[in-house]
Amino acid sequence: xxxxRRPLLSRARIVAAALDLVDAEGLEALSxxxxxxxxxxxxxxxxxxxxxxxxxxxxxxxAVLGEVDLSMFPGPSWRASLEAWARSYRAALAAHPxxxxxxxxxxxxxxNALRLADAVFGGLVDAGWxxxxxxxxxxxxxxxxxxxxxxxxxxxxxxxxxxxAGAYPRLDQAHLLAERxxxxxxxxxxxxxxxxxxxxxxxxxxxxx
Amino acid sequence: xxxxRRPLLSRARIVAAALDLVDAEGLEALSxxxxxxxxxxxxxxxxxxxxxxxxxxxxxxxAVLGEVDLSMFPGPSWRASLEAWARSYRAALAAHPxxxxxxxxxxxxxxNALRLADAVFGGLVDAGWxxxxxxxxxxxxxxxxxxxxxxxxxxxxxxxxxxxAGAYPRLDQAHLLAERxxxxxxxxxxxxxxxxxxxxxxxxxxxxx
DNA sequence: GTCTATACGGCGATAGAC
DNA sequence: GTCTATCGCCGTATAGAC
Numbered sequence: 001x002x003x004x005r006r007p008l009l010s011r012a013r014i015v016a017a018a019l020d021l022v023d024a025e026g027l028e029a030l031s032x033x034x035x036x037x038x039x040x041x042x043x044x045x046x047x048x049x050x051x052x053x054x055x056x057x058x059x060x061x062x063a064v065l066g067e068v069d070l071s072m073f074p075g076p077s078w079r080a081s082l083e084a085w086a087r088s089y090r091a092a093l094a095a096h097p098x099x100x101x102x103x104x105x106x107x108x109x110x111x112n113a114l115r116l117a118d119a120v121f122g123g124l125v126d127a128g129w130x131x132x133x134x135x136x137x138x139x140x141x142x143x144x145x146x147x148x149x150x151x152x153x154x155x156x157x158x159x160x161x162x163x164x165a166g167a168y169p170r171l172d173q174a175h176l177l178a179e180r181x182x183x184x185x186x187x188x189x190x191x192x193x194x195x196x197x198x199x200x201x202x203x204x205x206x207x208x209x
Numbered sequence: 210x211x212x213x214r215r216p217l218l219s220r221a222r223i224v225a226a227a228l229d230l231v232d233a234e235g236l237e238a239l240s241x242x243x244x245x246x247x248x249x250x251x252x253x254x255x256x257x258x259x260x261x262x263x264x265x266x267x268x269x270x271x272a273v274l275g276e277v278d279l280s281m282f283p284g285p286s287w288r289a290s291l292e293a294w295a296r297s298y299r300a301a302l303a304a305h306p307x308x309x310x311x312x313x314x315x316x317x318x319x320x321n322a323l324r325l326a327d328a329v330f331g332g333l334v335d336a337g338w339x340x341x342x343x344x345x346x347x348x349x350x351x352x353x354x355x356x357x358x359x360x361x362x363x364x365x366x367x368x369x370x371x372x373x374a375g376a377y378p379r380l381d382q383a384h385l386l387a388e389r390x391x392x393x394x395x396x397x398x399x400x401x402x403x404x405x406x407x408x409x410x411x412x413x414x415x416x417x418x
Numbered sequence: 419g420t421c422t423a424t425a426c427g428g429c430g431a432t433a434g435a436c
Numbered sequence: 437g438t439c440t441a442t443c444g445c446c447g448t449a450t451a452g453a454c
Contacts, residue, residue, distance in 0.1 A: 194412070
């Protein structure tokens with residue numbers, strides 16, 4: 001084959017297939033040859049639509065960010081909007097746990113990351129937050145949400161807690177069991193989100209006074 | 210050369226050299242061949258002391274966690290201890306920014322991660338937090354700190370903000386400049402830490418009542 | 419402009435000699 | 437516990453067919 005009458009590939013199709021592959025088999029399974037095979041095409045063909053593998057990975061991450069619901073902005077209460085957004089953000093990452101480790105290697109050029117920032121910033125400013133404060137609040141919530149996703153979905157303690165018995169006197173076995181980790185993470189996210197929003201309410205009052 | 214009379218390598222020496230290499234040239238520069246060359250040895254020799262490259266990377270991350278100061282536990286005030294710990298944690302990550310993206314791929318087996326968890330959990334319990342709450346508080350603070358490090362040290366928006374002019378109506382140019390990002394991140398960390406601790410004080414009062 | 423085939427250098431990891 | 441040799445995979449550059 002040479003040039004087909006209609007293109008077999010497109011950036012969108014490549015990114016979608018890459019996300020499917022990562023979801024199904026993990027980040028390690030994403031190689032250009034493997035992905036090309038999945039698309040019924042030869043390896044180097046991808047490079048007509050994608051600059052490098054890092055570029056592709058960035059696009060995959062951005063596709064996940066594109067699933068974050070932003071319909072809560074604008075809303076009647078900045079607190080309620082932020083809370084809904086945080087849960088929606090976390091849910092999008094939870095839907096693609098294998099992608100989560102890749103959020104650690106950003107290279108810029110993620111349109112949906114900016115779309116998120118724009119919506120949150122705008123919502124906060126409309127609710128009366130000073131612009132500089134709104135920037136910080138958006139960033140700090142993102143820190144908490146992505147950090148939580150990383151802690152939660154990217155693995156953690158090994159299953160065999162007995163190895164550590166005695167070495168860490170304050171931790172009991174419950175902390176070290178992988179099965180327990182999931183419920184700890186869910187509860188920690190909820191507790192942290194509430195604490196963060198409570199603290200931000202205090203700040204909002206102080207900053208408007 | 211065959212077997213030397215005294216070992217040329219040790220796990221500790223390998224991990225230290227790997228951390229130096231990553232600090233100096235970034236994560237991508239860390240290959241078994243390159244690291245071996247740095248140690249004056251042949252590539253496969255490393256495998257006598259390290260199981261896989263992932264094992265090595267885990268050990269490098271754990272070495273950074275080993276630099277986190279924990280002397281604030283136990284302390285007179287859980288809030289002050291937590292605040293000092295958060296800053297010390299962030300400082301350790303800031304000292305090794307190139308390692309930060311690797312915290313997203315944990316595989317377990319990081320003794321210093323458990324050492325941190327043990328100290329924080331113990332400090333909170335001693336201060337009167339119920340055990341289940343203390344577990345969550347330790348986790349949620351870790352989320353915020355690591356998420357913040359990732360957002361801060363692992364790169365972000367591209368330098369050329371003009372590209373995005375108009376597409377994201379609520380963001381002004383200040384958000385998009387890389388130089389601004391550092392001060393935004395520092396301020397967001399401080400704001401978030403204060404909000405989190407304020408919110409946790411409310412929770413502490415409620416939980417003890 | 420979009421595909422194919424081929425090729426290069428580097429990678430993580432193993433096998434076996436000393 | 438180190439060496440050398442080697443394997444199979446990787447990202448991707450290049451050249452050519454249509």
